[in-house]
Each structure stands twice: as C-alpha cells, then as structure tokens.
Amino acid sequence: MGAGDTAQPARPAETARPDAGQAAVRPVLHGACRPAVSVIRNRADFLKAARARRQAVPGFLLQARRRRQEEPFSDIRVGFTCSRKVGNAVTRNRAKRRLRALAHAVLADEGRKGWDYVLVGRPQVTVARAWPDLIGDLRRALESVHAEREARP
RNA sequence: GCGGAUGGCUGGACGGCCGCGGGCCGCAAGGUUCGAGGAAAGUCCGGACUCCAUGAGAUGACGGUGCCGGGUAACGCCCGGCGGGGGUAACCCCAGGGAAAGCGCCACAGAGAAGAGACCGCCACCUGCCCGGAAACGGGCAGCGGCAAGGGUGAAACGGUGGGGUAAGAGCCCACCGCGGGCCGGGCAACCGGGCCGGCAAGGCAAGCCCCACCGGGAGCAAUGCCGAAUAGGGGCCCCGCGCGGGCCGGUCGCCGUUUCCUUCGGGAGUGCCCUUUGGGGCAAGGCGAUACCGCCGCAGGGAAAUCUCAGCCCGGGGGCCCGGGUUGGCAGCCAGACCCUGCCGGUAACGGCAGGGCCAGAUGAAUGGUCGUCGCGGCGGCGCUUUCGGGUGCUGCCGGACAGAAUCCGGCUUACAGGCCAUCCGCGCGU
Numbered sequence A: 001m002g003a004g005d006t007a008q009p010a011r012p013a014e015t016a017r018p019d020a021g022q023a024a025v026r027p028v029l030h031g032a033c034r035p036a037v038s039v040i041r042n043r044a045d046f047l048k049a050a051r052a053r054r055q056a057v058p059g060f061l062l063q064a065r066r067r068r069q070e071e072p073f074s075d076i077r078v079g080f081t082c083s084r085k086v087g088n089a090v091t092r093n094r095a096k097r098r099l100r101a102l103a104h105a106v107l108a109d110e111g112r113k114g115w116d117y118v119l120v121g122r123p124q125v126t127v128a129r130a131w132p133d134l135i136g137d138l139r140r141a142l143e144s145v146h147a148e149r150e151a152r153p
Numbered sequence B: 001g002c003g004g005a006u007g008g009c010u011g012g013a014c015g016g017c018c019g020c021g022g023g024c025c026g027c028a029a030g031g032u033u034c035g036a037g038g039a040a041a042g043u044c045c046g047g048a049c050u051c052c053a054u055g056a057g058a059u060g061a062c063g064g065u066g067c068c069g070g071g072u073a074a075c076g077c078c079c080g081g082c083g084g085g086g087g088u089a090a091c092c093c094c095a096g097g098g099a100a101a102g103c104g105c106c107a108c109a110g111a112g113a114a115g116a117g118a119c120c121g122c123c124a125c126c127u128g129c130c131c132g133g134a135a136a137c138g139g140g141c142a143g144c145g146g147c148a149a150g151g152g153u154g155a156a157a158c159g160g161u162g163g164g165g166u167a168a169g170a171g172c173c174c175a176c177c178g179c180g181g182g183c184c185g186g187g188c189a190a191c192c193g194g195g196c197c198g199g200c201a202a203g204g205c206a207a208g209c210c211c212c213a214c215c216g217g218g219a220g221c222a223a224u225g226c227c228g229a230a231u232a233g234g235g236g237c238c239c240c241g242c243g244c245g246g247g248c249c250g251g252u253c254g255c256c257g258u259u260u261c262c263u264u265c266g267g268g269a270g271u272g273c274c275c276u277u278u279g280g281g282g283c284a285a286g287g288c289g290a291u292a293c294c295g296c297c298g299c300a301g302g303g304a305a306a307u308c309u310c311a312g313c314c315c316g317g318g319g320g321c322c323c324g325g326g327u328u329g330g331c332a333g334c335c336a337g338a339c340c341c342u343g344c345c346g347g348u349a350a351c352g353g354c355a356g357g358g359c360c361a362g363a364u365g366a367a368u369g370g371u372c373g374u375c376g377c378g379g380c381g382g383c384g385c386u387u388u389c390g391g392g393u394g395c396u397g398c399c400g401g402a403c404a405g406a407a408u409c410c411g412g413c414u415u416a417c418a419g420g421c422c423a424u425c426c427g428c429g430c431g432u
Helices: A002-006 A017-030 A043-051 A089-110 A131-151
Strands: A037-039 A053-057 A060-066 A076-081 A115-121
Touching (some): A053 A131, A076 A089, A089 A115
C-alpha cells in the first residue's frame, strides 16, 4: 500500500506536461517544430514576469522571463494584462483579445521554449493601432528581449 | 403635407483565413451543438437562496413609506381613478397625511413678518395760534386723538370683489367667492354636487424638529457545504519506553523469461551451466510485483541516573483513540426558471387562468473573438439625368457606425445610447 501512495505526489508536477507531450508529437505532422503555447493564469507567475526584463513598443509593453531549471520548460507561456487605465470593460476586453490573437500569430514561431511572456495593454493605442504595425511591434520586442539575454553572460 | 403627443421595436448583413469557452459522443484523433445586453451598467428598492441571532411577541431607538382602489411572491414598482398645476389640444407634471398637540424659523426690503404695525396718507369733535369776517362762522397750521381705504416694501402684509355705511374707515352690515361645522344625494373609496349655519376666529415652511398610520432582526455567493499535499503540524486523554517506529536497499517469495549473426521473411547457423526419452525441462544472470519474515557471528558497550549509542543505509522517542485549524487548489452552490413563444378566456388596464410548444451562456488572470473582403445604411462633396425648384434618381470620392461586456438568480427603478422603423392620437393647412 505504501508504494501506491508514493506515486501520488509526483502527479501535480506533471499536470502541465501532457500538453507539452502531445504538442511535441503534433508538429511532426506539419513538418516544422512548433512548441506549444499555453496561458499563464497564476498570479505569482505574472509578478515574476513583471520583475524580469521588459521592452516597451508603441502598441504595448512586453515583459519576459526565462523560467528556472526546476520549472517545466518544454513550452512557451504567455499572459495578458490590461489595467483600468486602458479603458472601460469593453475596451479592456477588446485590447486583451487583440493581444491574444497577436500572441497566437507570432509567438509559436518566434517565442522561445521555457520562457514566460506577458503582454501589457496601453490606453488608446492597443485598440486602435493597425494590425501589421502590432505584429511588427511584437517581433521587434521579442528580438530586443532575447538579445538582452544573450548580451548578459 | 407641416408641427406636435404617446407607446413600442431594432441596435448592420454575408463570406474567406486563423482562434476561444461549456455540454454531448468517442480509447484517441476528432465530430457535433450552444455561446452577451436593452440596458449585461449604476448597485437605488423589492424578493428567492444561505449562514447567524431569536420563547410567541411587545415596547423603545433607528431607518423607510405617505391621496384612494386594484395588480403582484414582494416593492418606494405597475395599472385605473381623485385633487392641484401647465398646454388651443393630444397629453404632461406633482415628496399629494397632520400647521385649531407643541417648539422653531420667515433673510433682504419694509412702519409692521404673527393676536403685528403707521412712513407717505385719510379724518370729525376738542385745545392753541394765524388769516378773513360786525358776528355766527369759514379756511390754514400744530397738538390731543380716530382710521387702515389708497401709495409704497416684500416670496408672503392678518380673507377677496362689489355695494351699503361713516368724519374718515373697518365683516360694522349685506351679496357672491373663499374658509370652518353639521345635513342630504352620488361613489367601495379618495372625492364630487347641493343646501343650511357660523362670521373672520384659522399666514407660510413638516425637504428644521415633531405628531399620526403602516412596514422593516442582521449579514451576504468572497454567503454556505464538501474534498484536501506531507516522515508537515495544533489540542486532549490513555498506554509503552520495547534494540522500538518510519522510509530506502538487499535477502526472500510469486510471475515472466533470455543472447548473436545471416535472410529470398519460409527459415538457417551459433549458444553460460546441468539433465534429457532430443520434444524439451531446470538453474544462474535480467525484468515486474509483493514485503509477513530475515539483515554474518557473538549477545554487548558507555553513563551516577533519566537515558543514550551500536550491527545494511538514513531519520526519529513510539503507539492507540478523540477533537480542531488549514495554504496552492478542486468540487458543489451554478443555471429548468415568479423562464420564453403562440393561441383562447376573464379584466377598462396592470395582470390572472387554461391549453400547446420550446430549452435559451455558465467563464473564474475570467470564453462568447482577431483579421481581411464585399454589400447595405447615414453625412459631406463631385459629375450626369430630371423637376411642380421643395426635391427625386444613377455613378463616384472621403468620413462615420452609438451606449456599452454576463460573474448566484429573478421583479423593478434610474442613468447612457449614432442611426433607423412601426402604431395610435392632437392642432394647422390643402383636396374630396
């Protein structure tokens, strides 16, 4: 009986894994290796990302953090933040949805495994900025954040 | 046709690419179906539902409501009336109980603001002075007085208008209106109509306090209930202190069972040990599982003692029963309901009854979308055609498309809202 119980504690750590495992299989069908993108829902992860490096671009603010060794690192995680300064509830929702679509379009190809990204909405611009400009913003922000990492030995 | 009043509806459509959340089916891949609003908002009322408190309840405090009748689960909501006010009208507006229970206040202006008051003013008798006069007397001014009509102030001036009356005046008297009290008639009632009496006594503010009637226990879904890491850890009681307990390792037991090369995929050759009836079987190595039992022998050593140490390795005083707390988080509450649609019946209506049909979001760093295109709508402009000169119509360019995002759920209220549509009614104009 004791051996049966000892297998239990290991399970919570693996809850994030199954997605990663399936995603690792799926890209083979496409021929390219696209890591899975999952969503950050935990407050602690948001706070950690906010304390790590950041890059402001016209459309939004990007916060990014490379996860530590003991955390799962096979996927890309992304979160979204729109405070009350962005506008009323309708505007906040719309800003968040645009950021979500933006992450979907760009991050799977240009994000890095084992990193957390948080996209922070800005008043007026996040909702109004033209779509191609926003995509360009994210590409430049990612480049800058990754370069900063490599410059620091 | 123009202007207006009221009630209601709508809140762009279609498609391509890429996505999200829930349910159902499926081992899975995946499939299928559903997926924001009229206010989802403000959180202002009323409930459902939970937990807490409570002897039924009464009283007080506090809060709320306030014409009458009806509707409703309930309401401060809705409907129908009444009264007052506004509008030619349709219709709209009203915080609409009590001011002869009491307290308080009524700024400024004004003489005076509640049993008030005399600034200008009006006036007879009487007294004094002056003028005229022969005198009687007349006139003027002042005093002693009378009055409150007119002027003036004010949001409001101690009933209003008219007449009589008077020196001048005054509800002093009269008529009507207003006010108060009975009476009669109508209405469930608020109230309305009529008539009689009284005779001015009763200013306004209750959204200052207050009085009267009625209603209200408190907190809220972050309510509340359940599950819940681990050698973790809190409290109580009892027992033991035994080379004891827990984890890991090994032994042991059970099950499985082997390796290399070639290949035309049929097979062939080789093989750690033993047995063989040549079919194969057993043992060792290996894997998986179980773990009661065992951990070389010996049966100990240190310390005054409690007790500690050692012997596979590591950690620790141990065991039993009961109670309680609780982090990350998960589940329930949590979506079939005072529900929606249609029809019939009752009711002026709000609404109610019956029958049939329908299933319509359940997220939790929070889904219900992102992007591109076409069409449609509105505004401004250009060109063409047409015109009863108001406009209509075709093509085209630019711009715009509101207010706003479910979070336990219902009934209301309030506030926000680009543009568009419908119905009924009123006034004016024109035609018949």
